[in-house]
Amino acid sequence: MNYLLPLLSVLLGYGVALFLQPKNKKNLKLLLAFSGSFLLSLTVVHLLPEVYDSSFSELAKQSHQNAIGIYIMVGILFQIILEFFSQGAEHGHVHGHETMTQIPWLLFISLCIHAFLEGMPVSHHANLAWGISVHHLPIAVILTTFFIKSQLNKTALFFFMLTFAVMTPLGTLVSNEVPFLQEYYTEITAIVIGILFHISSTIIFESSEGHKFNIAKISMIVLGILLAYFM
Numbered sequence: 153m154n155y156l157l158p159l160l161s162v163l164l165g166y167g168v169a170l171f172l173q174p175k176n177k178k179n180l181k182l183l184l185a186f187s188g189s190f191l192l193s194l195t196v197v198h199l200l201p202e203v204y205d206s207s208f209s210e211l212a213k214q215s216h217q218n219a220i221g222i223y224i225m226v227g228i229l230f231q232i233i234l235e236f237f238s239q240g241a242e243h244g245h246v247h248g249h250e251t252m253t254q255i256p257w258l259l260f261i262s263l264c265i266h267a268f269l270e271g272m273p274v275s276h277h278a279n280l281a282w283g284i285s286v287h288h289l290p291i292a293v294i295l296t297t298f299f300i301k302s303q304l305n306k307t308a309l310f311f312f313m314l315t316f317a318v319m320t321p322l323g324t325l326v327s328n329e330v331p332f333l334q335e336y337y338t339e340i341t342a343i344v345i346g347i348l349f350h351i352s353s354t355i356i357f358e359s360s361e362g363h364k365f366n367i368a369k370i371s372m373i374v375l376g377i378l379l380a381y382f383m
Contacts, residue, residue: 154274154281155321158267161285162317165292166310169300180290185369187286188355189376194283195348197380199273203342220342227346231266238262241295242351252302255312264319266347271323272333273341279383284320287351292316 168174203220235242237258267288274280292313299309327333333340356373 154278154324157281157285158271158274158288158320159317161289162292162313165289166296166313166317169293169296173297173300174293180293182368182372183290184355184358186372186376187283187290188352189373190380191283191287191348191376192352192356193377193380194277194280194383195345195352198277198279198383199341199345199348202276203338203345220338223339223342224346224349227343227348228350229346230343231347231350234262234266238266240354242266242291252299252304255304255308260312260315263316266351267316267319268323268326269340269344269347271320272327273337273344274320274324275328276337276341279380281324282383283380287355288317288320 174180231242239259241259241263270284274284295316296309296313299312304312327337327340
């Protein structure tokens with residue numbers, strides 16, 4: 153399931169956008185709000201305590217915790233750099249409606265790097281597969297809808313979405329099989345935590361027009377927090 157859930161969520165979002173062509177943006181924004189809070193809560197409740205937990209001496213523990221904080225900030229900074237090229241596609245924020253004759257390669261590469269890194273801690277945290285899946289579903293719908301409107305070639309669109317779908321399971325597989333990555337699992341996870349912090353918080357703040365108070369949005373956020381807590 154760790155491999156299948158993130159893969160199927162993107163393919164499901166692709167299929168929904170391709171065949172059903174949903175036009176209700178409000179429902180997508182609510183799903184984004186839920187996915188952002190769910191992912192953020194999983195990160196805080198499950199991933200963050202693990203990377204800070206250690207059996208070191210007090211002096212070594214303090215040094216370890218300081219280093220983890222730096223890695224988390226590196227992850228946030230790295231995601232900001234990725235978004236310079238992807239224009240915020242990771243949180244459902246795509247720009248422009250011009251006709252496309254080929255795949256936007258900068259967006260494609262940055263989105264794939266993001267998805268690959270997201271999958272790396274999943275081998276140790278099966279619950280995170282659910283969080284990433286819920287996160288990727290509305291993103292896949294939004295991206296596919298955007299590319300359809302931009303008249304991107306159907307073959308190129310399928311290649312884009314299939315590759316995006318495969319990247320997270322690939323990250324999980326690589327982190328499982330490569331000894332070097334296993335040795336630095338804590339540091340890599342801390343970087344991914346920074347990435348998830350930035351992505352999930354941005355989704356929460358951007359999921360309502362004008363950042364106004366919205367009872368439906370608040371309800372979705374609370375639901376995401378509670379579900380993550382009890383997983």
